Amino acid sequence: MKNRSRSxxxxxxxxxxPGGSAGAVYPFSAIVGQEEMKxxxxxxxIDPNIGGVMIFGxxxxxxxxxxxxxxxxxxxxxxxxxxxxxxxxxxxTELCDNCSARRNASGRLPSGREAVRVVxxxxxxxxxxxxxxxxxxRALAEGVKEFEPGLLARANxxxxxxxxxxxxxxxxxxxxxDAAASGRNVVEREGxxxxxxxxxxxxxxxxxxxxxxxxxxxxxxxxxxxxxxxxDVGERVRIVERREQFENDPAAFEVEWSVExxxxxxxxxxxxxxxxxxxxxxxxxxxxxxxxxxxxxxxxRGELTIARAAKALAAFSGRRSVTDQxxxxxxxxxxxxxxxxxxLGNIGSADLIEQGLDEVLPRSPSRLTAVK
Ligand SMILES: [Zn+2]
Numbered sequence: 001m002k003n004r005s006r007s008x009x010x011x012x013x014x015x016x017x018p019g020g021s022a023g024a025v026y027p028f029s030a031i032v033g034q035e036e037m038k039x040x041x042x043x044x045x046i047d048p049n050i051g052g053v054m055i056f057g058x059x060x061x062x063x064x065x066x067x068x069x070x071x072x073x074x075x076x077x078x079x080x081x082x083x084x085x086x087x088x089x090x091x092x093t094e095l096c097d098n099c100s101a102r103r104n105a106s107g108r109l110p111s112g113r114e115a116v117r118v119v120x121x122x123x124x125x126x127x128x129x130x131x132x133x134x135x136x137x138r139a140l141a142e143g144v145k146e147f148e149p150g151l152l153a154r155a156n157x158x159x160x161x162x163x164x165x166x167x168x169x170x171x172x173x174x175x176x177x178d179a180a181a182s183g184r185n186v187v188e189r190e191g192x193x194x195x196x197x198x199x200x201x202x203x204x205x206x207x208x209x210x211x212x213x214x215x216x217x218x219x220x221x222x223x224x225x226x227x228x229x230x231x232d233v234g235e236r237v238r239i240v241e242r243r244e245q246f247e248n249d250p251a252a253f254e255v256e257w258s259v260e261x262x263x264x265x266x267x268x269x270x271x272x273x274x275x276x277x278x279x280x281x282x283x284x285x286x287x288x289x290x291x292x293x294x295x296x297x298x299x300x301r302g303e304l305t306i307a308r309a310a311k312a313l314a315a316f317s318g319r320r321s322v323t324d325q326x327x328x329x330x331x332x333x334x335x336x337x338x339x340x341x342x343x344l345g346n347i348g349s350a351d352l353i354e355q356g357l358d359e360v361l362p363r364s365p366s367r368l369t370a371v372k
Pocket of ligand 1: 080085087
């Protein structure tokens with residue numbers, strides 16, 4: 001009985017399409033402005049260990065468009081064929097139970113390259129939909145574990161996106177945080193359990209009208225990008241023009257932007273390859289630590305995120321070493337959500353971080369412009 005229940009029968013996920021290009025998706029490269037949001041998402045693609053991205057801004061500022069258009073930009077990855085979790089055939093220690101069993105039986109795993117998934121978590125989702133369901137009657141009567149995987153299974157090795165995350169049920173938030181921290185999803189009922197890999201990049205978006213996020217949730221996001229309503233008239237016109245072009249003829253628009261998309265895709269692939277060899281020197285680490293200390297940031301996630309994001313940015317720029325400018329560019333996104341509230345509210349957190357940066361690093365001109 002023990003041996004028989006070793007293998008888990010998996011029911012297919014209902015109505016799911018493999019990640020990627022179902023329907024027309026607005027190209028990421030065609031998004032006007034919002035450099036901070038775009039950069040945060042790009043850095044999370046280069047190093048998924050940065051710890052997710054929170055995007056905060058008013059409705060109608062293109063947050064969801066940007067996240068959904070990420071899918072088309074993500075380099076394809078090797079996946080075990082027929083595995084719902086999309087296991088990496090090379091990472092033997094991270095295989096799900098079924099892939100482990102298949103590998104032990106035949107000595108090899110069939111694989112192919114597939115698109116990375118960007119999975120949407122709808123606000124009304126139940127715990128079952130998120131985690132999957134276990135047929136407990138069959139398990140007890142026949143010793144067969146039948147498991148219907150949920151969204152956490154689909155999101156494994158991909159992105160999990162939650163729009164209006166500040167409205168998500170607290171209970172689901174806790175499940176998400178547990179899974180994000182452990183990289184596993186555990187479904188347990190009456191002593192029968194299924195445990196599968198669930199390693200994903202969490203991307204949340206929210207808008208100020210819907211209240212603040214719980215601090216313990218905020219802290220889990222590596223980067224926090226703020227969306228601003230664009231005030232430049234020329235840019236506003238360009239947004240409308242591109243939207244119209246896209247809506248009138250999505251196929252032609254896609255062709256028009258394909259060169260730019262391809263260029264960015266290649267740049268991301270190169271950065272991912274370069275990432276493991278990027279170095280950050282002691283003085284830069286010291287500056288990050290001094291910055292966090294001077295801003296009274298609790299814990300060490302602040303400087304860890306600065307270091308990781310700065311390395312990803314160096315890789316994105318084709319460099320093997322981190323510069324002061326890299327630190328400057330990522331510091332606001334890495335720290336903005338970790339500052340304690342200023343009781344007087346006189347000064348924005350971005351300004352406070354800028355002031356701190358001026359103290360620990362010599363001032364140099366232009367922030368985001370140096371990236372591109
Ligand atoms: Zn697997």
